[in-house]
Amino acid sequence: xxxxxxxxxxPAADWDGGVLPYRVGxxxxxxxxxxxxxxxxxxxxxxxxxxxxxxxxxxxxxxxxPSIVFSSVMTFCLLSSSLTMVFAVSASSRGDRAKARKWxxxxxxxxxxxxxxxxxxxxxxxxxxxxxxxxxxEWVTRYxxxxxxxxxxxxxxxxxxxxxxxMFHVFTGAIYLAVIATRIxxxxxxxxxxxxxxxxxxxxxxxxxxxxxxxxxxxxxAH
Amino acid sequence: xxxHADEHEHFAGSNKLFTSIWxxxxxxxxxxxxxxxxxxxxxxxxxxxxxxxxxxxxxIVAYFMHLKFERLSLILTIVPMLVVCICLLFVFFPDxxxxxxxxxxxKETPPEPAAESH
Numbered sequence: 001x002x003x004x005x006x007x008x009x010x011p012a013a014d015w016d017g018g019v020l021p022y023r024v025g026x027x028x029x030x031x032x033x034x035x036x037x038x039x040x041x042x043x044x045x046x047x048x049x050x051x052x053x054x055x056x057x058x059x060x061x062x063x064x065x066p067s068i069v070f071s072s073v074m075t076f077c078l079l080s081s082s083l084t085m086v087f088a089v090s091a092s093s094r095g096d097r098a099k100a101r102k103w104x105x106x107x108x109x110x111x112x113x114x115x116x117x118x119x120x121x122x123x124x125x126x127x128x129x130x131x132x133x134x135x136x137x138e139w140v141t142r143y144x145x146x147x148x149x150x151x152x153x154x155x156x157x158x159x160x161x162x163x164x165x166x167m168f169h170v171f172t173g174a175i176y177l178a179v180i181a182t183r184i185x186x187x188x189x190x191x192x193x194x195x196x197x198x199x200x201x202x203x204x205x206x207x208x209x210x211x212x213x214x215x216x217x218x219x220x221x222a223h
Numbered sequence: 224x225x226x227h228a229d230e231h232e233h234f235a236g237s238n239k240l241f242t243s244i245w246x247x248x249x250x251x252x253x254x255x256x257x258x259x260x261x262x263x264x265x266x267x268x269x270x271x272x273x274x275x276x277x278x279x280x281x282x283i284v285a286y287f288m289h290l291k292f293e294r295l296s297l298i299l300t301i302v303p304m305l306v307v308c309i310c311l312l313f314v315f316f317p318d319x320x321x322x323x324x325x326x327x328x329x330k331e332t333p334p335e336p337a338a339e340s341h
Binding site: 014021022023024029032036039040043044047050051052054055056068072075076079080082083085086087089090093094149193196197200201203204207208210211212215216218220 | 233234236238241242245248249252255256258259260262265268269272273275276279280283284286287288289293294296297300301304305308309312313315316318319320322323326
C-alpha cells in the first residue's frame with residue numbers, strides 16, 4: 001500500500017520497480033496482452049475473409065429464417081451473458097461470492113445457449129450441402145453472374161473457420177467460467193475479473209463476426 | 224494488494240449503468256438487423272455496419288471490460304497499438320481489388336454449357 005501511495009505522488013518512479021506501473025496485477029495485464037494478440041488473430045481472419053470476398057463473386061445465401069433469426073438470438077444471448085458476467089464481477093468486488101457464483105452460472109447458461117443455437121445453425125447449412133471447399137449445387141447456379149463467373153467455393157471455408165474459432169472460444173470460456181465458479185471461495189476478486197475480461201472479449205469478437213458474416217450475407221434476392 | 228483491498232475491491236460503475244449499456248448494445252444490434260433488409264450499396268452498408276460495430280466494441284471495452292476506469296497508461300499501451308496493427312492489415316486490399324480484374328471474363332454472353340459438346 002505504501003509503495004502505491006508513494007507512486008501516486010511521484011509518477012516518474014513508475015518504471016523504477018516496486019510498483020505496478022499500470023495499477024493492475026500481472027495476471028490481469030497478462031490477460032489484456034492475450035486479448036490484444038487474440039484480437040489480431042480474429043482481425044487477420046476477418047480481413048482474410050474480406051479479401052476473398054472483395055476479389056470473388058460471393059454468395060449471399062442467409063435466409064431470414066433460420067439463419068438471421070438464429071444469429072440474432074445468439075447475439076442477444078452473448079450480450080446478455082456479458083451483462084450477467086459484469087454483475088458477477090460487481091458482486092465479487094463487494095465480496096459477495098455466492099451471488100457472484102450465481103451470476104457466473106447465468107453467464108455459462110447463456111454461453112451454452114449460444115453454442116447450441118450455433119450448432120443447430122451449422123447443421124442447417126451442412127444439411128443444405130455447404131462444405132469448407134464447396135457450395136451447395138443450388139447456390140452455384142443461383143449466384144453465378146450473367147457473364148458466367150461462378151461464386152467462390154471458399155464461402156464455407158471462411159464461414160466455418162471464423163465462426164468455428166469463435167465457437168471454440170465460447171466453449172473454452174464456458175469451461176474457464178465453470179472452473180472459476182466452482183473454486184470461487186478460494187479465488188481472489190482479481191481472478192473473477194480476469195475471467196470476465198476473457199468472456200467480454202468473446203462477446204466483442206462476435207460484434208464483428210455477426211455483421212460481417214451474417215448481416216453482409218443476407219439473402220435479399222440474387223442479382 | 225493486502226487482505227483489506229481484496230475484501231472490497233473498487234469496481235466503478237453501477238449495475239444500472241451496465242444495464243443501460245446492455246440496452247444500447249441490443250438496440251444497435253436491432254438497427255444492424257433492420258439495415259440488412261434495406262436496399263443500399265454494399266460499401267455504404269459495410270461502412271455503417273462497421274461504424275456500429277466499432278461503437279458496440281467501444282462500449283464493451285470501456286464499460287464491461289472496465290477499461291474506461293483503468294489507468295490512462297494501460298489504455299495507451301493497449302488500444303493505439305491494436306488499432307495501428309489492424310489498419311496495417313488493410314495493405315492487402317488493393318491486391319484484392321486487382322485480382323478481381325485478373326479473372327477471365329466472357330466478352331459476350333457465355334456459351335451454353337451443353338451446346339458445344341458433340
